[in-house]
Amino acid sequence: MIKTAILTMSDKGSKGERIDVTGPSIRSAIENNGFVIEYYKIIPDELEMIVDELKYLCDELKVDLVFTNGGTGFSQRDVTPEATQMVIQKYVPGIGEAMRLKSLEITPKAMLSRAIAGIRNKTLIVNLPGSPKAAIENLEVIMPALPHGIEILIGTGGECAR
Numbered sequence: 001m002i003k004t005a006i007l008t009m010s011d012k013g014s015k016g017e018r019i020d021v022t023g024p025s026i027r028s029a030i031e032n033n034g035f036v037i038e039y040y041k042i043i044p045d046e047l048e049m050i051v052d053e054l055k056y057l058c059d060e061l062k063v064d065l066v067f068t069n070g071g072t073g074f075s076q077r078d079v080t081p082e083a084t085q086m087v088i089q090k091y092v093p094g095i096g097e098a099m100r101l102k103s104l105e106i107t108p109k110a111m112l113s114r115a116i117a118g119i120r121n122k123t124l125i126v127n128l129p130g131s132p133k134a135a136i137e138n139l140e141v142i143m144p145a146l147p148h149g150i151e152i153l154i155g156t157g158g159e160c161a162r
């Protein structure tokens with residue numbers, strides 16, 4: 001079982017002005033698929049809050065995987081990739097590259113997501129875009145490779161086929 005946290009970055013959602021559809025969509029897409037959701041929270045697009053949450057999830061709760069959603073675009077308040085960059089020790093460029101490459105087959109707007117992924121200690125952090133459609137499309141791209149990477153990261157296996 002992969003211990004997973006879902007962190008929704010949404011100014012409107014955190015103020016109760018919009019129901020978070022994306023966080024629960026991610027949950028239902030991965031639950032019962034070898035992933036167990038240990039944490040879910042909606043927070044505003046505030047750099048320091050995001051950094052603190054990510055550190056808590058990696059260092060205290062020690063989840064294997066964090067999916068962030070929202071705050072990857074061009075608006076002034078979009079700072080999720082910057083917060084992620086501040087806490088990771090290793091950058092995993094292939095995850096963002098794959099999400100954008102495959103998503104460009106769906107919409108040219110895919111290039112507007114600045115999502116990144118990286119590792120802090122034994123936790124993988126993956127940024128997903130904010131809309132439910134975009135988040136699930138991006139998630140579907142990376143799902144086939146994620147369990148293998150996490151097994152290697154947490155040391156429970158992960159033999160690469162030769």
Ligand SMILES: Nc1ncnc2c1ncn2[C@@H]1O[C@H](COP(=O)(O)OP(=O)(O)OP(=O)(O)O)[C@@H](O)[C@H]1O
Nearest residue numbers: 009010011012013019020021022070071130131132
């Ligand atoms: N958590 C969410 N749940 C449902 N829909 C969302 C969510 N996040 C984003 N969306 C949808 O995707 C669109 C683009 O997302 P974006 O993050 O740019 O919106 P926003 O209104 O600036 O976000 P917010 O105020 O929530 O930070 C939104 O207008 C909304 O329709």
Ligand SMILES: Nc1nc2c(c(=O)[nH]1)N[C@H]1C(S)=C(S)[C@@H](COP(=O)(O)O)O[C@H]1N2
Nearest residue numbers: 070071072073103109110113129130134137
């Ligand atoms: N697969 C996919 N990726 C996508 C989209 C989409 O509809 N499908 N929307 C894009 C759009 S319109 C934006 S602005 C960026 C950033 O989204 P965010 O600011 O909500 O994080 O994700 C992009 N990535």
